[in-house]
Amino acid sequence: MEERSLISPEVLVPRLGEQLVEAGLLSAGQLRQALAHQRQSAAAGTPLLLGDALIELGLLDRPTLNRAVTEQILRLRQALEDANRNLEARVQQRTAELEEALRKLSELNQLKANFIANISHELRTPLTHIRGYLELMQGEGLGDLNEEQKKAIEVSFRATARLQNLIDDLILFSQASHGEMTLTLRPVHLPQLAQAATRQAHHKAEEKKISLSLEIQPGITHAQADYEKLGWVLSQLLDNAIKFTHPGGQVTLSLSTEPKTDTIIHITVTDTGIGISPEKITEIFEPFHQLDGSATRRYGGTGLGLALVREIVEAHGSLIEVQSEIGKGTQISFPLLVAKEN
Template identity: 35%
Template sequence: MTIPNNKIYKVNSVRKNKNLKKDISPSVDIAHKLKVRAKEKENIRRKLAVTAKQLALVARENENARRKLVITAKKLALSASEKETARRSLAVTARELKRLHWTLEKKVLKRTKDLDQVRSKNEAILASIGDGLVVVDKEGKITYINKSFEEMLGWKSQEIIGKSMVEIVPREDVDGVEVQFKERILTQVLSGKKFVANLTNPFYYIRKDKSRFPVSSIIAPVVLASKIIGAVEVFRDITKEKEVDKAKTEFVSLASHQLRTPLSTVSWYSEMLLAGDVGDVTPEQKKYIEEIYRGNQRMVNLVNTLLDVSRIELGTFIVESKPTNIVKLVQGVIEEYRLQIREKRIHFSFSSEKSIPNIQVDPKILRMVVQNLLSNAIKYTPEGGRVFISLFAQKGNAVLFKIVDTGYGIPKNQQDKIFTKLFRADNVVGKDTEGTGLGLYIAKSIVEQSGGKIWFESSENKGTTFNVTLPLKRKNPKKA
């Protein structure tokens, strides 16, 4: 760029020189020319200097650009090496992933194998359960049965999977009456109702070939996330148990018969001795004979109580319910115990609401309940104590019988055992009281079989209150 500028300058100076030629002398002219030349040179030099500077500037700019390029090049080189590193590490990761994948695969395989093993083991366990097992969905359709089920009922798994359990296996009571769909425990369990097994009334399952066998079964809902998704039933053939039961009944009946004859002999002979049938007895002899008689009487009572218990347990109590005036019944029992009440100088009272309705119950067994509770109250209340019986009509068609005493009470830590068969609380065992530990067990069994409730409050050395409620009518009358 600077070069063309110089040319222009030259042209200008040539034109000026032409003008000078016309009016100046040669020496002056030469000197002048020299001066001009020098000036021109100086100008040129200056211009050159400027150009040099400019060139230097350009050179510096170039240098800068070069440097920048170098930096960029370096940078590029750097990122390339980074890339290489990344590439390398990616390669490693890929290898690692591959390895992991492979291990995982191996693990999965092993786990699957393990699971298979567990599953087949579980299946083997389910299949080998000695009791019949059936699983149903929430519609009651069979989803699984085990081998015992197949053997007991004569059905093959493939024949009945997906079918309704209640329809495939009818259930009958002792008299051969089929249990209706709605009444089936399975139906009730699936609808979320609680079911309490009644072991005294066995049921029968009908096999494929229409024969039947007594069965004891437990049915439980299968609950997932608090929803009933089905049910599982385990049942077993109780033919053997029934046979044993029968043998037990027969034994009890036989034993009671065998015991009653000698008991009657002791009782009647001592009675006659006391009556003086074979001559007068001395007061001391009389006392001894009375002891024999009383001891025998205790055995008689024990035999009777044991028979009651076995009848309750075997369900052979024949219950003959009829409209019963409970007020009269209680008064009758009180009369039986008048003598004992007087002997222990117990302050006794009885009260009853005016309109107590008749209740539908077997008076014979209700009497046993009242007798047990009253005799306990008298027995476990010290001389001079108080016993109070009251009767109330209750809302919801029930009658409440309440008996309060100021007796020894039942220790707190033994209250949960008081209805247990043969249990007697420590505080009365040590006292001079007779008892078998069967009375409350019998009372509770009877009350519950009659559809009622029995409960108590007691505090040691202060007294006990027993409460019994009985419905006017039994809702689901069953043989007790």
Template identity: 50%
Template sequence: MTHAFICPQCQKPIRKVQRYCEYCGADLAIDAPLRELLSSESDQVMGQVGLEPEILTPRLGETLVQQGKITTQQLDQALIYQQEQATLGRQVRLGRALRELGVLDEVAVDEAVTVQILQLQEALKQANQELEQHVQMRTEELRQALERIRELYQIKSNFIANVSHELRTPLTMLKGYLEMMREGAFGEVNRDQEEALEALLKSENRLEKLIDDLILFTYAERGELSLTLIPCQMNEVITQKVQEAQLQARAKGITLQVEISENLPFVFCDIEKMGWVIGELLTNALKFTPSNGVVQIQAEDNQGLVHVSVKDTGIGIANKRLEEIFMPFHQLDSSTTRHYGGTGLGLALLQRIVEAHGSQVKVTSEVGNGSCFEFSLPAISTAIEEQT
């Protein structure tokens, strides 16, 4: 492919006729008159033939005719002369052609070119002003759109918070009566009725947990997540959650391994919320690991940090999707035929709780081989040293 023009600024070949150089952004329209000016000083300066964007700028010849400096006949004559010289292998610009023909002197050509440059500068200034106005308009539109999104987000948050609180009241009532029935407060229950009541209570529990998570999430979203930090050992928090998870693991045929170092240093933590974090990590690990898999929870003292990790041999997560999993209400499989239950809220809330403890959840994973979620909390001696 041949390149017709060379950019005067960066010397790169330009593939098509355009106003600005596609590589360095030089204004090529200004280039043509500048070259006319230079050519009146020396043909040597030219080197290569630059771009002559005649379709973009008023041609020098036309400008001269308009200014009454030459007649159309004189222009035709100069153009013919230019062509003749070209066939002899000599590149002659119009200004020079007019000079060589004795139609105009150097001063007159310079003047015409200067006028042309000024006109172009003016046009450029105007174009820039219009562009700036356009950018300002678009920026304002975007600002308004962002404002609207914020409003909608706030409405959504308030809606979730209100609905969750409203749902909680009748649910508490339901739970109370179901428990009383099971205890036989309204007459003896037979085995089938007891089983039915158990199933109802289990569902009620799930619903209650979901509503509590939603309420907690809306607090976290508004920056109102309050922690009751007390000194505790992570083994206390983990042991209780492992007991609950053991039942789930057994039911699914998964080995749940627990490795907690002895004498773990104390950390400042909100026992209830940290318990929630551990429970959620274990639930996820068990949910996304098939039967015969292994889920391992570890807690160890790592140079002044208590390091907690939950590792599984489950389905894993593609590297490029690792950030997505922390988005609220987001699940990697969001199809209607999705295999695993849940709302996609767990990790988003979990991340916020861990962050409120001054830490970060890290995840490493390999599709088909499993995932590992981990975070560290400073041991109290370290935390106090850092504060003082």
């Protein structure tokens, strides 16, 4: 079936001459004679159909020829129908195979998301205990602490905070992959949120000797957004910008409106960092995807940040735009709708 379907219908039907010989209406010698006559006529500039050549040579009468031609047409039609059926069957088979592959893939994604959801909830519980005891110790509820012990608890606290963040990201990610991410949209005062995010990132920037600034175009107030999730987006974008910029660089969070309309506010994070090559720009939004293994080990993180940033921004009905140049820096921006009533 496979092989036959690769052959075109006319190959499956004998040519007229062969068919006449097969049917015993013509001998092989007579066919050769007629073909020779056909070649001569063509060479003389008066091409002839084989049937006409046979009639001219008196080897066949017109009614027999007509019957043979009709039979050939019928066989050709039959072969064509077979080929079509064959093709349809193959298309059906391929479609079924593709559907099966797709089903397996979404099952796998579902499993992955369930696994992540389960494991992150499992991680949360022991972490709560650890934090609880650390707090107790820090408050000297379990006895007085010397300087060294205080320092150790401080470091442990920071580590649990990092773990907490990672678990929160994983939970958000599994919700997003279940299509369960819900937004609570309300007017959010963007300058306040941007200030809070910059304040939060200030420490990291200072540590890396990166100058962090906030630029807010006058008149910008509220946008329709989910306060918590938008705050998270800003902190992720600032985190990346600081992480992928060398000391001495500059990171800017800016809020601006379009010159002609006042219904849209653009939120933009710009850095003077390592940049992203144009063909890699779509990759950075894939979950767990990090561009450079060695850089990632150096910079840390799991590669979930931007995947979630995109989910959240798109859940707001917006789209992220990335402009970047290797060695020059990156600009990531997305628009939000101004909130009607504040």
